[in-house]
Amino acid sequence: MSLRELARVVQTSEVTVRRDVRALEAEGLLDRRHGGAVLPGGFTRESGFPQKSHLATAEKTAIADLAAGLVDEGEAIVVGAGTTTQELARRLARVPGLTVVTNSLLVAQALAHANRVEVVMTGGTLRGSNYALVGSGAEQSLQGLRVSKAFLSGSGLTAERGLSTSNMLSASVDRALVQAAAEVVVLADHTKLGTDTMFQTVPTDLITRLVTDEPPPHDDRAVTELQALADQGVQIAVAGASGNPGGDQVPAGRRTSLPGPRRSHVPGASPLRSATALPEPAPAERGRVADLRRR
Numbered sequence: 531m532s533l534r535e536l537a538r539v540v541q542t543s544e545v546t547v548r549r550d551v552r553a554l555e556a557e558g559l560l561d562r563r564h565g566g567a568v569l570p571g572g573f574t575r576e577s578g579f580p581q582k583s584h585l586a587t588a589e590k591t592a593i594a595d596l597a598a599g600l601v602d603e604g605e606a607i608v609v610g611a612g613t614t615t616q617e618l619a620r621r622l623a624r625v626p627g628l629t630v631v632t633n634s635l636l637v638a639q640a641l642a643h644a645n646r647v648e649v650v651m652t653g654g655t656l657r658g659s660n661y662a663l664v665g666s667g668a669e670q671s672l673q674g675l676r677v678s679k680a681f682l683s684g685s686g687l688t689a690e691r692g693l694s695t696s697n698m699l700s701a702s703v704d705r706a707l708v709q710a711a712a713e714v715v716v717l718a719d720h721t722k723l724g725t726d727t728m729f730q731t732v733p734t735d736l737i738t739r740l741v742t743d744e745p746p747p748h749d750d751r752a753v754t755e756l757q758a759l760a761d762q763g764v765q766i767a768v769a770g771a772s773g774n775p776g777g778d779q780v781p782a783g784r785r786t787s788l789p790g791p792r793r794s795h796v797p798g799a800s801p802l803r804s805a806t807a808l809p810e811p812a813p814a815e816r817g818r819v820a821d822l823r824r825r
Contacts, residue, residue: 531566531567532565532566533547533548533551533565533567534795535566535722536551536566536567541699542606545748548748549748553566554567555567562725563685563721563725565719565721570794575734580656589719589720589721589743589769590613590614590683590717590719591617591741591815592739592743592769593614593617593618593717593718593719593743593769594614594617594620594621594717595616595769596622596741596767596769597618597621597681597715597717597741597767598618598621598622598625600673600679600739600741601622601625601628601679602625603626603627603628604626604627604628605625605626605627605628605629605677605678605679606628606629606631606677606678607628607629607630607631607677607678607679607680607681607711608610608630608631608632608672608675608677608679608680608681608707608710608711609622609630609631609632609634609637609680609706610632610633610634610662610680610681610682610683610703610704611632611633611634611636611660611661611662611683611700612634612639612660612682612683612684612717613683614683614717614718614719615634615637615681615682615683615717616634616636616637616640616808618681618717619632619634619636619637619640619641620638620640621645622641622642622644623640623641623643624644625646625647625712626646626647627646627647627754628644628646628647628648629647629648629650629677630648630650631648631651631652631672631675631677631710632649632650632651632652633648633652633654633662633663633664633668633703633707634660634661634662634663635656635661635662635663636661638651651663652667652668652672652703653667653668653670653671654666654667654668654669654671654703655667655668657699657700659695660700662700662703663701663703664699664703665699665703666722667802668703668706669702669703669706672703672706672707672709672710673706675708675710676711676712677710677711677712677714678707678711678713679711679712679714679715680707680711680713680714680715681715681717682704682707682708682714682715682716682717682731682732683716683717683718684704684716684718684722684727684731684732685722685725685727686715686725686726686727687718687722687723687724687740687755687759688723688724688726688734688755689734689755689758689759689762690726690734690758691726691730691733691734691735691760692730692731692732692733692734692735692736692737692771693716693718693730693731693732694726694727694728694729694731695727695728695729695731696727696728696729697729698728698729700729701729701730701731704731704732705731705732708731708732708736709733713738713739714732714736714737714738714739715739715740715741716732716737716739716740716741717741717742718740718741718742719742719743720742720743720744720746720749720752721744721752723742723752723755723756724751724752724754724755732802734759734762735762735763737759737764738764738765739764739765739766739767740756740759740764740766740767741764741767741769742756742766742767742768742769743768743769744768744769769789
């Protein structure tokens with residue numbers, strides 16, 4: 531159940547429910563997942579698209595706005611399946627000369643009427659729960675492909691294991707997407723930070739950038755996980771404040787990077803366009819990053 535639904539059922543605030551859920555998780559009575567809670571031991575459980583599409587919608591929109599600024603005209607990229615990547619695709623429709631390779635019907639649909647964007651779909655078997663093409667057909671169609679960036683989402687992200695998902699077939703295709711790209715950009719809202727699921731998709735040392743939203747002040751787990759990811763060299767782009775609709779938002783295109791070394795992730799890869807590092811944060815942004823760390 532989502533925190534919003536839990537708050538409605540027990541007739542209290544989401545802040546109170548979040549605190550109670552954290553206490554119940556500490557007692558082993560439930561697991562926190564994707565802005566809500568599931569029964570303990572639900573390591574292989576996965577929400578369907580209708581449920582996912584209603585979770586952290588404002589955060590996903592902010593993340594997609596910022597991630598779209600990482601894509602240049604004429605670039606060739608791969609975009610994986612997911613509700614956040616679907617939001618990204620809607621914004622990519624305005625990037626001229628773009629080539630997008632995807633296994634997601636929702637991503638392809640979002641770009642279907644973009645006049646100057648070429649969409650290349652993988653083969654494979656349709657997985658109805660997330661409208662994605664999976665299986666050997668999808669993986670084989672990606673062999674020999676080289677693009678500049680891969681944009682992926684998932685079910686959980688930790689510094690220890692990287693990006694993970696609850697479905698084996700989805701994880702296998704996402705790994706093939708990663709192999710095709712010179713850089714890997716993970717799109718994950720703060721509710722996924724610190725969550726570990728069954729199948730690893732992208733180990734931490736292969737993640738170039740993480741685009742996320744700013745965790746609420748009380749979400750110590752997400753803040754700790756962000757710092758751990760930055761310590762391992764992942765470049766962090768924070769899209770804006772979460773859990774505070776009336777608060778300040780970081781405008782699209784304004785990127786906040788926690789320091790970390792750049793790494794070459796795909797030996798022998800030949801990106802169609804040279805990758806560029808995120809700019810050094812402005813003094814005001816550095817202060818906000820320092821504040822995030824203190825919290």
